[in-house]
Amino acid sequence: MKQDMIVILDLGSTENTTLAREIRDIGVYSEIYPHDITLAELKALPNVKGVILNGGKNRVVDGTAVEVAPEIYDCGVPMMAIDHPTAKCECRHTEYPNADAIRGFVFDTCKADANWNMKNFVADQVELVRKQIGDRKVLLALSGGVDSSVVAALLLKAIGNQLVCVHVNHGLMRKDESESVVRVFRDQLKANLIYVDAVDRFLGKLEGVADPEEKRKIIGGEFIRVFEEEARKLEGIDFLGQGTIYPDIIESGTKTAKMVKSHHNVGGLPEDMQFELVEPLKQLFKDEVRACGIELGLPDKMVYRQPFPGPGLGVRCLGAITRDRLEAVRESDAILREEFEKAGLDKKVWQYFTAVPDFKSVGVRDNARSFEYPVIIRAVNTVDAMTATVEQLDWAVLLKITDRILAEVKGVNRVLYDLSPKPTATIEWE
Ligand code: XMP
Numbered sequence: 001m002k003q004d005m006i007v008i009l010d011l012g013s014t015e016n017t018t019l020a021r022e023i024r025d026i027g028v029y030s031e032i033y034p035h036d037i038t039l040a041e042l043k044a045l046p047n048v049k050g051v052i053l054n055g056g057k058n059r060v061v062d063g064t065a066v067e068v069a070p071e072i073y074d075c076g077v078p079m080m081a082i083d084h085p086t087a088k089c090e091c092r093h094t095e096y097p098n099a100d101a102i103r104g105f106v107f108d109t110c111k112a113d114a115n116w117n118m119k120n121f122v123a124d125q126v127e128l129v130r131k132q133i134g135d136r137k138v139l140l141a142l143s144g145g146v147d148s149s150v151v152a153a154l155l156l157k158a159i160g161n162q163l164v165c166v167h168v169n170h171g172l173m174r175k176d177e178s179e180s181v182v183r184v185f186r187d188q189l190k191a192n193l194i195y196v197d198a199v200d201r202f203l204g205k206l207e208g209v210a211d212p213e214e215k216r217k218i219i220g221g222e223f224i225r226v227f228e229e230e231a232r233k234l235e236g237i238d239f240l241g242q243g244t245i246y247p248d249i250i251e252s253g254t255k256t257a258k259m260v261k262s263h264h265n266v267g268g269l270p271e272d273m274q275f276e277l278v279e280p281l282k283q284l285f286k287d288e289v290r291a292c293g294i295e296l297g298l299p300d301k302m303v304y305r306q307p308f309p310g311p312g313l314g315v316r317c318l319g320a321i322t323r324d325r326l327e328a329v330r331e332s333d334a335i336l337r338e339e340f341e342k343a344g345l346d347k348k349v350w351q352y353f354t355a356v357p358d359f360k361s362v363g364v365r366d367n368a369r370s371f372e373y374p375v376i377i378r379a380v381n382t383v384d385a386m387t388a389t390v391e392q393l394d395w396a397v398l399l400k401i402t403d404r405i406l407a408e409v410k411g412v413n414r415v416l417y418d419l420s421p422k423p424t425a426t427i428e429w430e
Helices: 014-027 041-046 072-075 099-109 118-133 146-162 177-188 199-206 212-234 246-250 286-295 323-340 393-409
Strands: 005-011 028-035 047-055 080-081 138-141 163-169 192-197 239-240 276-278 353-355 363-364 366-383 412-417
Touching: 005 014, 005 412, 014 047, 014 099, 014 246, 028 163, 041 047, 041 072, 041 212, 047 099, 047 192, 072 080, 118 146, 118 276, 118 286, 138 146, 146 177, 146 286, 163 177, 177 192, 192 212, 199 212, 199 246, 239 323, 323 353, 323 393, 366 393
Parallel strands: 005 028, 005 047, 047 080, 138 163, 138 239, 163 192, 239 276, 366 412
Antiparallel strands: 353 366, 363 366
């Protein structure tokens, strides 16, 4: 890292992430570390220009009062303490600072340079990755999700064909999703991409399985097995690329921030398959990952995707999955996405999709009785996916989508709009 850094030490504040974001937003890199960091550890961090002791109410973590080691005050760079007004503080004391106070500390006191941007980040990471990998090889599971796509693009830029991407099509992808992974990475970016058509294998394993958790287990487990089989066919792979991002590392507070993952067994792979990890995005927040993807030239569609569950359409084809209903989910989802994009809703609504239940209802088609499946539309807004509210869709948009689904999707005679918030419902139906 060549960028200047402001270190935030977590003394029980709930605002660490907000503060780190604020500092990065003014162009200076910032990381969060636990209060019990040692002076040696702090000094080993590159380009530290200042330290903020970020205290919460009475500086308490998990019910215990916390303080940094006294030696930390000798770290040799400017320090600022942010505390609850009633908290005792041994050093200069500021109430929760406004943007100007942060700016003043970062630029005037610490003299940090505003050199945190994606161009510099990419240049740095390319250099670091080259140093770490040398002439060895990296394996990457490329799902087509934002994080794995950005990791792939970054590693490709750094090490070219020493990167081997494996894309497993489990048959539960959305319309054109697997095709677009191949188009972008193999055809356009010339990546070394192994495409595995595992559709029959997954659908075979899932046949007759109606329980949602059982379905998830089968999909996750089978994914690891397919990936493992592909990995065993390859030779001389030492590294596994991972789309770990900063929130995965800081999680709640910073208790895990120091956990440096190196040699460890990844995602359920067998004991004898040990890889070293390459995690070039582990310093980035989600929106920075997107900005990094754009910097690397990935298409907007890939970078600004809405969240999509790992088990894919498998949890939207309700109950035991059948090919005809899976096709109905895929086609209706594609229509919904197309119409949302036309109406400008794709940038406004957090998550939207269709689900197809495993029961039929009576209808009429061409003057005759029909007995077909319904399609359920879901469109929700949320901040953290823990609670969610329903998007109040324009009636005309809903009717247009309904008309298209009824005309274009085989085996469907009704369209329903799910009005339920979370709670009591969840976002997905399974
Ligand atoms: P729920 O349905 O629990 O969903 O309200 C919250 C968010 O999580 C996504 N989701 C999943 N993501 N694997 C995933 O990677 C899963 O098994 C899974 N289940 C739900 C869901 O799409 C929503 O964004």
